[in-house]
Amino acid sequence: MRTDAGDIIIALDAMGGDHGPAVVLPGAAIALAKRPELRFKLFGDAARINAELDRLPDLKTRSSVHHTDVAIAMDDKPSQAIRRGRKTSSMWLAIDAVKQGEAHAAVSAGNTGALMAMAKLVLNTIEGVSRPAIAAIWPTLKGRSIVLDMGATVGADADQLVANAVMGAAMARCLFGFRQPGVGLLNIGVEEVKGVEAVREAGGLLREAELPLRYHGFIEGTDIGKGVVDVVVTEGFSGNIALKTAEGTAHQITAVLREELGKTLLSKIGALLASGAFRRLKQRLDPRAHNGGVFLGLNGVVVKSHGGTDADGFSSAVAVAADMVENDLVDRIIKGMKLAPHDHHEGDQPDAARAASTG
Amino acid sequence: MRTDAGDIIIALDAMGGDHGPAVVLPGAAIALAKRPELRFKLFGDAARINAELDRLPDLKTRSSVHHTDVAIAMDDKPSQAIRRGRKTSSMWLAIDAVKQGEAHAAVSAGNTGALMAMAKLVLNTIEGVSRPAIAAIWPTLKGRSIVLDMGATVGADADQLVANAVMGAAMARCLFGFRQPGVGLLNIGVEEVKGVEAVREAGGLLREAELPLRYHGFIEGTDIGKGVVDVVVTEGFSGNIALKTAEGTAHQITAVLREELGKTLLSKIGALLASGAFRRLKQRLDPRAHNGGVFLGLNGVVVKSHGGTDADGFSSAVAVAADMVENDLVDRIIKGMKLAPHDHHEGDQPDAARAASTG
Known part of the structure; x- marks a missing residue:
């Protein structure tokens, strides 16, 4: 996934986040100091970007500046952001650079909903992935785990949970280097409660499947912090609530x-x-050291940095993006999804109907 | 709700929990020392109960022993428990004492699923409550909050979330004495994501309703520990995962x-x-001090103690039960549910169909 010269090119939405270029560029500079193979394409207000670059000479030599006046606000709704920022905003252009093959990954500290909406529109989802997910890096007693989905979509049927397992395992491989990451399905410890059929069905599929992961079984909320598994799989509502x-x-x-x-x-x-x-x-426990929500299931690497983070935190998100590029995240997910089992139900039934039909 | 003598009578499943009478009875004795108005009906193995009572003379004078050989195991499934323990088990008999008016509340450290299944069967749900909930007491920076549902049911439509709000507020009134407890709906901070329609719809209903509570609006997971509201309302899957x-x-x-x-x-x-x-x-932060999952929405007070707690922890669950009796929890919920608004949808559609129909 690198260039012939071995470079990893990251497209940055320089205007994203609470502080824009004042955090994004120093953050990029910190990442560059640790990984000299990085190069950057900087999208945003050229005057503000260049003012920062003048103070960051090493970064300047490894960056190109791409001016645009349009920036997405932190409180823009996804639909507003697309209306206003399509093909013009720093966020869109950073993602589009990935699509055009001009960058290997895009990183933005801009608003999550807008970033996901644009990323889906520009990059499309990988075959077999009906809905992309956002994965968080979670500090545990054993080190770090990956938890997904953090809120890209709410609710999930068994196939979607299996896809999250495959994608999370691919990310674990890129981030931790484990050949067979341990994967657990987040569940609640109550028997015979209706509504968890999708989780149970996904468990059955994962137990039988031949995938590059080690399926651990169900875990509960208490197990996340213990680091019982490398990858915690759930749907977006409960995942977001667990993290928060x-x-x-x-x-x-x-x-x-x-x-x-x-x-x-x-x-x-x-x-x-x-x-x-x-x-x-x-x-x-420093959230800055674990900053970087990875968008999974798209034909390209997009990483969301926390909007309120500082330069150190932003540099973590850039490092995560570089890890994903270096270890071929997208290829791994494409290959994994080809091996992913599917449940035997037809069509795209809502969960409730599916649950009723399986008794 | 007390007797003429002002007593509060608690029916105890003496066999429940990891330690049975060895924790339940010393726990009752601690509760009695703090609240001399308590009396107990003890259900379970009379020999084991009496052996404990011989060491707890104060408790003995305030207790009656009701022998049964049948005890529900911690890993019995609800359906198994009912088949095996209907009308005979210590758990069933404790709940039935409430139904018969012989006790004001039942407390068990036995398994949650079995306890809820039996409680529903024996006590039935209050009119307007389609599904009971389990409420937890959560220590916060400001003191304590109530969070529900902790996993009695998974998924909730708008009416069920409104019912949870009414029931949680009634419990807050009993526990904290607030006339107008602050109530928040747990949500995720992502706009325009499908699947949270029920939460948004419940928010609209609560905003308009005239209920004995102060509706605060949406809150996120980070707000629970801050104590932003007295009552946190969600459905059982995310509630359980938040707690764990x-x-x-x-x-x-x-x-x-x-x-x-x-x-x-x-x-x-x-x-x-x-x-x-x-x-x-x-x-x-001691979980023993906050022990006691209150079953809400039933025609009677049932409190679930943590199965692995010690006598101090069990005494907290007994104290919570006594608070609920003393402050007329069930009457408050009955009155609250009469004031509760309903959404304009007919029948008992699954969430997905409902969401689709409201666009």
Whole structure:
């Protein structure tokens, strides 16, 4: 997937995110310092981009600037964004560079809904993938796991869950290098409750299939943080809520800890002595180090950076994109989807009808 | 809801949970020490119960023992449990005591699916409630919130989400005493994604309705731990996953913290000096203090204790049951459901068909 020179070319939506070029470009520079094979195509307001580049000479020599006046706002709805930004916005042009073969991947800190809508329109989905997914990188007790879908689509039938398993495993291969990543289906531990038929059916399909992954079985929410599996598969509503709830819980615990440590002189001194441990805790859970939502199921690599992140965080998203390019994410998904089993139901029935028909 | 003497009578499934009478009875004794108005009906193996009661003289004077040989296993499926334990098991008899007016509430640490199946069969649902819910008590930065449904049913249409809001608000009134509890609908922050129509429709209904609650709007997973609302409403799959993921994250953070604090002598000394703060952190997040899943929507109070909890934890579940009795949970839900708005759709369409019909 690289150029003949071995370069990896990343198209950047320089205007995306809460801070635009002021974070995107320093972020690219940090990524470049670690991976000198990177080159960048920068889409956005040329004046603002060049002002940043003047302070980042190494990045400047590895970048080309592509001016556009149009930028997608963080609160634009996907349909608005497409009406306003089709073929003109920095977000669209970055994705289109991938489509045209001028870049290997696109990275944007712009709004998720708009980015996904444009990416689908420009790149189309891989054969066999009915709906793309967004995968998050989740810090665990064992290292890192991949969790998907984070909200690209809501609800999933068994085939879609199987596709998420295949795509998540391909990403795990690119990110962690495991030949047979462990994959678990997120479920709830209640027997005989209607509505989880799709999850059970997907489990049956994955158990029987011959795929480049090791199917672990069902897991529950408590297992995510333990790192029981490399890839956690669910549909977008519960995936998004799991991620946001984990973020909220982490924030809550650190806030309570800080409050309690500040209550007495003794605990303040204790906190000071243990500050190295707290710093390492923070590093291990630092969302910036795990920044980068990978769009899976498209004919091209698109990575979404958190909109409010800083340059370090943005550089993580760029590094993730480079890993996906270097390890042929899209090819792996194409090959995986050819091996993916399908359930025996015809057509595109809604889940409820499907569940009823399978009893 | 009390007796003429002002007593609150709790029926206990003495055989439920991982430890049976060895935890249930000491738990009841702790609850009784705090609330002398409690009386207990103890269902289960009389020999084992009496052996525990001999060590708990105060509890003995306030309890009656009702022998049965049949106990539901923690891994019995709901249908198995009903076949085997109908009219004979300690779990069934405890619930039936509520039905017969011999107890005000039933508490069991037995398996959730069996308990819900029996409770539905014995007590029936309140008019207007198509499906009961299980509500959890969630520690937050501001205190405690109620989150439902935790997995009694999967998927929910707008009417069911509205019912959950009404029932959760009634429970908040009983537990926290707020006249107008703040209620939020759990949603994901992605616009124009199909599948969240039920949530949006429920939001519209709650905004317009005149109910004894303050509708806050949509919230995301990050808001739960902040305590943004008193009652978090969702369907059972995402609710269960949110709860389990939060538990997993809390475990993960404390494990990482412990590991990092043990790495150097300096941080070990720091941890020792700050041990009071760590103890208070643990107390504030202690799942035992928040134990008690309340079954909502039934003609009677049933509370599920965590199966693996200790006596302190079980006593929390008993205290929650007593709060629900004392503050007339069931009457509040009955009244609330009479005021609950309904969407304009006919019949019991599956969500997908409903979503399609509303565009």
